[in-house]
Amino acid sequence: MVRFVDVPNMRRWLIDTGIERAISGIAETLEADFLRWEEFDKTARVASHSTVGVIELMPASDGRQYGFKYVNGHPDNPARGLQTVTAFGVLADVDSGYPTLWAEMTILTALRTAATSAMVARALAPAGATTMAMIGTGSQAEFQALGFRALLGIRSLRIWDTDPHAMDVFEANMRPLGVEVVRASGAADAVEGAQIITTCTADKTNATVLTDDMVAPGVHLNAIGGDCPGKTELDPRILLRGDIFVEYPPQTRIEGEIQQLDPEHPVTEMWRVLRGEATGRTSDEQITIFDSVGFAIEDFAALRYLASAVDGTDYCTDIDIIAEPEDPKNLFALVAQGAAAPSLT
Amino acid sequence: MVRFVDVPNMRRWLIDTGIERAISGIAETLEADFLRWEEFDKTARVASHSTVGVIELMPASDGRQYGFKYVNGHPDNPARGLQTVTAFGVLADVDSGYPTLWAEMTILTALRTAATSAMVARALAPAGATTMAMIGTGSQAEFQALGFRALLGIRSLRIWDTDPHAMDVFEANMRPLGVEVVRASGAADAVEGAQIITTCTADKTNATVLTDDMVAPGVHLNAIGGDCPGKTELDPRILLRGDIFVEYPPQTRIEGEIQQLDPEHPVTEMWRVLRGEATGRTSDEQITIFDSVGFAIEDFAALRYLASAVDGTDYCTDIDIIAEPEDPKNLFALVAQGAAAPSLT
Numbered sequence: 232m233v234r235f236v237d238v239p240n241m242r243r244w245l246i247d248t249g250i251e252r253a254i255s256g257i258a259e260t261l262e263a264d265f266l267r268w269e270e271f272d273k274t275a276r277v278a279s280h281s282t283v284g285v286i287e288l289m290p291a292s293d294g295r296q297y298g299f300k301y302v303n304g305h306p307d308n309p310a311r312g313l314q315t316v317t318a319f320g321v322l323a324d325v326d327s328g329y330p331t332l333w334a335e336m337t338i339l340t341a342l343r344t345a346a347t348s349a350m351v352a353r354a355l356a357p358a359g360a361t362t363m364a365m366i367g368t369g370s371q372a373e374f375q376a377l378g379f380r381a382l383l384g385i386r387s388l389r390i391w392d393t394d395p396h397a398m399d400v401f402e403a404n405m406r407p408l409g410v411e412v413v414r415a416s417g418a419a420d421a422v423e424g425a426q427i428i429t430t431c432t433a434d435k436t437n438a439t440v441l442t443d444d445m446v447a448p449g450v451h452l453n454a455i456g457g458d459c460p461g462k463t464e465l466d467p468r469i470l471l472r473g474d475i476f477v478e479y480p481p482q483t484r485i486e487g488e489i490q491q492l493d494p495e496h497p498v499t500e501m502w503r504v505l506r507g508e509a510t511g512r513t514s515d516e517q518i519t520i521f522d523s524v525g526f527a528i529e530d531f532a533a534l535r536y537l538a539s540a541v542d543g544t545d546y547c548t549d550i551d552i553i554a555e556p557e558d559p560k561n562l563f564a565l566v567a568q569g570a571a572a573p574s575l576t
Numbered sequence: 577m578v579r580f581v582d583v584p585n586m587r588r589w590l591i592d593t594g595i596e597r598a599i600s601g602i603a604e605t606l607e608a609d610f611l612r613w614e615e616f617d618k619t620a621r622v623a624s625h626s627t628v629g630v631i632e633l634m635p636a637s638d639g640r641q642y643g644f645k646y647v648n649g650h651p652d653n654p655a656r657g658l659q660t661v662t663a664f665g666v667l668a669d670v671d672s673g674y675p676t677l678w679a680e681m682t683i684l685t686a687l688r689t690a691a692t693s694a695m696v697a698r699a700l701a702p703a704g705a706t707t708m709a710m711i712g713t714g715s716q717a718e719f720q721a722l723g724f725r726a727l728l729g730i731r732s733l734r735i736w737d738t739d740p741h742a743m744d745v746f747e748a749n750m751r752p753l754g755v756e757v758v759r760a761s762g763a764a765d766a767v768e769g770a771q772i773i774t775t776c777t778a779d780k781t782n783a784t785v786l787t788d789d790m791v792a793p794g795v796h797l798n799a800i801g802g803d804c805p806g807k808t809e810l811d812p813r814i815l816l817r818g819d820i821f822v823e824y825p826p827q828t829r830i831e832g833e834i835q836q837l838d839p840e841h842p843v844t845e846m847w848r849v850l851r852g853e854a855t856g857r858t859s860d861e862q863i864t865i866f867d868s869v870g871f872a873i874e875d876f877a878a879l880r881y882l883a884s885a886v887d888g889t890d891y892c893t894d895i896d897i898i899a900e901p902e903d904p905k906n907l908f909a910l911v912a913q914g915a916a917a918p919s920l921t
Contacts, residue, residue, distance in 0.1 A: 290631075327650060559653065
């Protein structure tokens, strides 16, 4: 039997746990996994592109557990009432190869992306940051806002989205939570006075949601929307002014903002910064850029956290997905009744 | 909602359908997919190796549907009561990126492997073949035997396995089905008089279950056990004497018997033979070798066949794995109750 966390159970678990507590827990697991980065069997995700979107598989293993996520990205989905991103994931036992947990990950991905962004910003953002600009207020936005409040104490947000409805939704969701939300008149207005800028838009194009003049010295840029070949958000001049931090270079070179740069352009792996083996922020004037595309170890950590959180609770059910004949060399016994004698064939 | 076929439903569906009818149906879907090979987005499977086994993801897409299989291979599993191979798979809609079917595939993989072997043998084996030797009688063996009976009319089997228990199980399973089973004293004895030889052993080593002198002119070799780097079954001299047919060369070069040969050694893609664009068997003396490793399009075809077979029946249930907020830009609404006002954080 494999434990299964469907959407209703994920919702119930998250509501009972609290979103900020869950993001903080995932961030803790995530940081522990970043600190043992070298133990992982890592691979760039396997993407299947179509004209309307992408479907990806993201596997990772630490030699004891194996995990993967299925995730799609379809920017035109909301126009017909569907989610841009949906996801599910599996954990398995490396020793036996048997799956152990299957979980919805549309909601869990939002949590792990917020946890990753906030964990990285805690290491790179200027000390004493109080205000974050958010360019793009889609489905990820509230989770980002709560992640930055939980880990960095950010309580003032300046938002901008080309879709006024997305801003309406965000404001309505955040206002009751004691977060100050200022609705800007454009991206340039949104970044005014912000020490952190999060870009998270969905268009599968080389867009420029932030131009070079909008990025003041000292800012930390949390660039999470550019995550696909041909899908970027930043003016490349910003990238040349700042120091760039990434998850897994072989994947980010293909998918991240740095696809716009020379393939040899220097980047720093974030796990090295967390381990103290590479420098992060070194001055008040420095622009730090987290060119985040989402990496499999983050999903692995989120699944690992979820597995231990739901273990022994009723937030998961058992599903029968592993054929287990009494004699392991006799799989046929399970279906022998379906084999007919020659007179019947 | 996603349709879900768990192990009990897969068993019930297969028993009600009949194993040979299911294998024939999959072979038909498979042949249709091989005939439109060029339409597929293809990639070699993504393997995560450990000292005791391998876990693999096998994706494929025809531009309308996307499918992948999770499968492990752990040769030491049976010694502790576990299956060597377990699997599950997913179909999804390329247009939306949403999954549509989730199914157990331990049983389904046995069916699709048998369907693939028999479909290929139907094209390559000598005309009028009546007898098949089977080296290795583990979990796949009965399905192979029934596949070859259904598609080629093979009714006489000569078997060999280093584990006598595996032969006991096979004999007990097959005898009631009107198939003549001769238990050989070794591999050399098993191949006597056989026009087709199937090798299907599990050891993750470069083994030699068949030596060059055992392979007579005119034989068709269905080599399905060598399917991993460092896991082969055949004396390489056999490969040099015969003509080699493969599924997807970039994967077979790494995983198949031909990993023992020069990377430039000529091989023929099986889809080209089925399309009449490449020659298959050209003489009675020719040795034809299907160096089969299992390719994602085969799983895709099996899932496609299953999906249409269970559609609208009670062989599947609905599971709630896609988070669907009423407003697609408001994922947060599903869990907003889990966000606390500042006094509670």
